[in-house]
Amino acid sequence: MAASTDKIREVVEAYVRLVADGKATEVADLYADDATVEDPVGTDVRRGREAILEFYGGLEGMEASTTLHQVKIAAGEAVFSFELVTKVGDKSYTVAPIDHMVFDEDGKITAMRAFWDPATDMSVS
Amino acid sequence: MAASTDKIREVVEAYVRLVADGKATEVADLYADDATVEDPVGTDVRRGREAILEFYGGLEGMEASTTLHQVKIAAGEAVFSFELVTKVGDKSYTVAPIDHMVFDEDGKITAMRAFWDPATDMSVS
Numbered sequence: 001m002a003a004s005t006d007k008i009r010e011v012v013e014a015y016v017r018l019v020a021d022g023k024a025t026e027v028a029d030l031y032a033d034d035a036t037v038e039d040p041v042g043t044d045v046r047r048g049r050e051a052i053l054e055f056y057g058g059l060e061g062m063e064a065s066t067t068l069h070q071v072k073i074a075a076g077e078a079v080f081s082f083e084l085v086t087k088v089g090d091k092s093y094t095v096a097p098i099d100h101m102v103f104d105e106d107g108k109i110t111a112m113r114a115f116w117d118p119a120t121d122m123s124v125s
Numbered sequence: 126m127a128a129s130t131d132k133i134r135e136v137v138e139a140y141v142r143l144v145a146d147g148k149a150t151e152v153a154d155l156y157a158d159d160a161t162v163e164d165p166v167g168t169d170v171r172r173g174r175e176a177i178l179e180f181y182g183g184l185e186g187m188e189a190s191t192t193l194h195q196v197k198i199a200a201g202e203a204v205f206s207f208e209l210v211t212k213v214g215d216k217s218y219t220v221a222p223i224d225h226m227v228f229d230e231d232g233k234i235t236a237m238r239a240f241w242d243p244a245t246d247m248s249v250s
Contacts, residue, residue, distance in 0.1 A: 005245075072240035074166035081223070098204045
């Protein structure tokens with residue numbers, strides 16, 4: 001049975017919050033053990049907790065904020081648009097993806113694919 | 126080779142425009158012959174031109190308008206948020222999905238999945 005819409009919404013909200021100010025282990029805890037991450041879509045797929053920890057470890061300790069925009073949930077899957085702003089020195093880097101996530105029956109993420117194009121969905125100010 | 130970002134953007138824009146005021150055959154022409162449509166996600170997958178024509182035939186002749194919001198394109202795939210407003214009598218029905226499309230090398234849609242929940246992503250005014 002698919003995870004409930006409420007559970008999925010809760011995980012999406014936790015994900016976007018933790019990407020801004022959580023530890024990599026907290027983000028990885030939202031994923032199933034053998035989950036896959038493709039971010040951005042078209043790059044190598046990372047699989048499993050170690051690879052996922054390494055991926056989110058890159059964000060840890062950065063000054064970052066996130067804003068969740070639209071969330072659509074259907075049949076145990078979600079797509080959602082959000083913005084991630086990271087500050088490095090006096091520059092702000094904004095990435096605006098739409099992520100697709102598939103969830104198992106416990107609400108753990110089994111697959112995430114982030115749709116964004118470095119050429120058009122990233123800006124510096 | 127994946128279709129170019131420009132080509133995919135053009136097809137997405139044409140799709141959203143034709144859903145509002147095109148013929149079902151014009152929408153179906155954007156699809157590859159054996160394409161699949163799952164709308165909303167979780168319902169039966171329609172496959173092939175006949176099934177796709179039947180699906181979009183339901184919109185033909187309705188007073189409808191669409192607005193394209195965000196479009197994200199990566200590696201021959203797109204996700205995009207839009208709104209479809211149809212008028213029936215003095216009521217307006219608004220559906221706000223995020224669609225995922227996969228394209229072949231010629232820019233034809235090979236798969237479309239529409240993420241929206243009748244409970245939360247549809248409104249009547």
